Amino acid sequence: MFQGPAADLDAYAKKVQRMVxxxxxxxxxxxxxxxxxxxFIANYLPQAxxxxxxxxxxxxxxxxxxxxPEEGTRNLGTAAHEFFHAWNVERLRPRDLEPFDFQRANMSDALWLAEGFTQYYGRLALRRAQPD
Structure with a gap:
């Protein structure tokens, strides 16, 4: 259950919608x-x-x-980064991550590119999503 002003939750949800x-x-x-x-499963709790x-x-x-607003911006940055992974890594993935092996780690030298693109576009989307 959200604890805080409803306006903060509404404003955050609108920012997430614009980012998407x-x-x-x-x-x-x-x-x-x-x-x-x-x-989006969000747990924003003091002990998290x-x-x-x-x-x-x-x-x-x-x-x-x-x-x-003064704290939620970093939460929004994480949401933008992780949502961009819906394409980049989840659907467009380095070849050496597959097939999945749940018995050992799939090591990849290509994740730097996947994470780099995600970091760039997540931040760009947030910038573009700012109201005029």
Whole structure:
């Protein structure tokens, strides 16, 4: 349950929506999500550790920062980065990451490129999503 002014949650959700629209514009369309849905699972709690992990149809976000405008910007940056992975790495992935082997780590020398593009475009989408 969200604890804080409802206006902070509403403002954050609108920023996420604008960011999603900007990232969609990079590729021209959204990926085909299973069940036609993408879910942001956000746990912004004082005891949380900052982290983000993309999955094919969702993103898990954790942070001890609140959604107050002065703190929520870093939360938004993580959301933008992880959502960009819906294309870059989840659908466009380095060849040496497959086939998946759940018994050992799949080492890849190409993740620097995948992460670099994601970092660049996540920040660019946030900049472009700012209201005029």
């Amino acid at each position: 629209k900007e990232e969609k514009g990079v590729f021209g369309e959204l990926p085909t999500f299973d069940f036609a849905r993408y879910t 550790t900052s982290d983000g992990m993309e999955h094919r149809n969702s993103t898990s976000l954790t942070s001890p920062r609140s959604l107050r």
